[in-house]
Amino acid sequence: MVDTQWTHTTVLLQESIDAAVTDPNGTYIDATYGRGGHSRLLLSKLSPSGRLIAFDRDHEAVANAQTLVASDPRFSIRHAAFSAMADIAPASITGILMDLGISSPQVDDAARGFSFMRDGPLDMRMDASRGQSVAEWLSTATTARMAEVIHDYGEERHARLIATAITSSREKKIPLERTTDLAKIVASTIHGREAGQHPATRTFQAFRIFINDELGELDRALAAAPDLLCAQGRLAVISFHSLEDRRVKQFIAAHSKEMFDPRSPQSLMRSTESKLKLKDLGRIKPSAAEVKANPRSRSAVLRVAERTAFNRERAS
Numbered sequence: 001m002v003d004t005q006w007t008h009t010t011v012l013l014q015e016s017i018d019a020a021v022t023d024p025n026g027t028y029i030d031a032t033y034g035r036g037g038h039s040r041l042l043l044s045k046l047s048p049s050g051r052l053i054a055f056d057r058d059h060e061a062v063a064n065a066q067t068l069v070a071s072d073p074r075f076s077i078r079h080a081a082f083s084a085m086a087d088i089a090p091a092s093i094t095g096i097l098m099d100l101g102i103s104s105p106q107v108d109d110a111a112r113g114f115s116f117m118r119d120g121p122l123d124m125r126m127d128a129s130r131g132q133s134v135a136e137w138l139s140t141a142t143t144a145r146m147a148e149v150i151h152d153y154g155e156e157r158h159a160r161l162i163a164t165a166i167t168s169s170r171e172k173k174i175p176l177e178r179t180t181d182l183a184k185i186v187a188s189t190i191h192g193r194e195a196g197q198h199p200a201t202r203t204f205q206a207f208r209i210f211i212n213d214e215l216g217e218l219d220r221a222l223a224a225a226p227d228l229l230c231a232q233g234r235l236a237v238i239s240f241h242s243l244e245d246r247r248v249k250q251f252i253a254a255h256s257k258e259m260f261d262p263r264s265p266q267s268l269m270r271s272t273e274s275k276l277k278l279k280d281l282g283r284i285k286p287s288a289a290e291v292k293a294n295p296r297s298r299s300a301v302l303r304v305a306e307r308t309a310f311n312r313e314r315a316s
């Protein structure tokens with residue numbers, strides 16, 4: 001269904017656009033179009049010769065963007081995973097914005113299967129035209145693999161218990177096709193860790209991250225970003241949980257600091273030869289006013305880095 005009834009409140013809107021846009025004539029990437037909150041503000045900062053290339057792997061997001069495609073010749077969108085940005089010409093991009101995770105319309109539409117609060121097919125794919133749904137994957141996954149996914153991507157300490165309960169339901173032929181089927185199995189196995197948190201919160205997060213290969217996508221896009229950016233181009237990434245934010249933080253650190261291991265002469269050699277491609281411009285959290293107006297923003301962290309001049313090597 002092409003939505004009109006679901007909206008998304010854009011997080012860290014002004015802060016991220018201020019950080020990402022440095023040249024009104026530049027070419028920018030919005031890696032996560034969603035409902036276009038960032039794209040529209042970004043376009044308002046560009047001159048007639050500026051360009052914005054957006055990505056989203058959700059076909060409803062891409063359908064939503066068609067009005068903007070038709071009305072603004074500076075804007076285009078690709079129905080693709082954002083790791084495909086690696087195909088864009090090197091040094092041709094002035095700023096890259098990534099607003100990770102899922103949009104409110106994806107969570108709010110029960111038919112997408114992202115929410116344990118709403119009964120729907122247990123799907124959770126951002127791009128429902130490819131890959132396996134969570135229900136399909138769970139029908140064959142081993143207990144050990146399920147436990148690993150729940151532990152690694154949900155940081156759930158009861159991962160083994162939950163995986164065992166899923167396998168046991170499967171063996172008893174208890175249906176596991178709907179979001180509520182999974183939510184019930186988890187709720188009958190463990191208590192939530194934090195007060196007010198549904199026991200299935202971490203399990204749903206884990207399966208969503210796994211089924212969409214969200215961390216692999218992030219790693220591939222980050223790896224491509226420095227070479228896509230022109231000198232002084234900006235990378236701005238908004239994360240919503242520590243698994244993502246840690247990766248972004250470590251990636252920026254690895255490309256902006258000399259990594260020196262005093263025990264290893266090899267390390268000194270490597271660090272002397274390495275080119276520092278990024279300058280860390282720090283992190284920004286939502287204001288108290290934003291968190292009050294949009295509680296979903298409370299876990300958001302924006303990290304910003306700038307592309308250094310080309311071939312800058314450590315003076316030695």
Ligand SMILES: C[S@@+](CC[C@H](N)C(=O)[O-])C[C@H]1O[C@@H](n2cnc3c(N)ncnc32)[C@H](O)[C@@H]1O
Pocket residue numbers: 008009010011031032033034035036037038039055056057058061080081082083099100101102103104126214217218
């Ligand atoms: C948090 S929402 C972005 C909201 C958007 N900034 C706005 O203001 O409306 C994240 C969007 O990114 C998309 N997305 C997430 N991971 C993606 C990936 N690896 N490739 C392409 N799109 C992705 C999701 O489908 C979703 O529409």
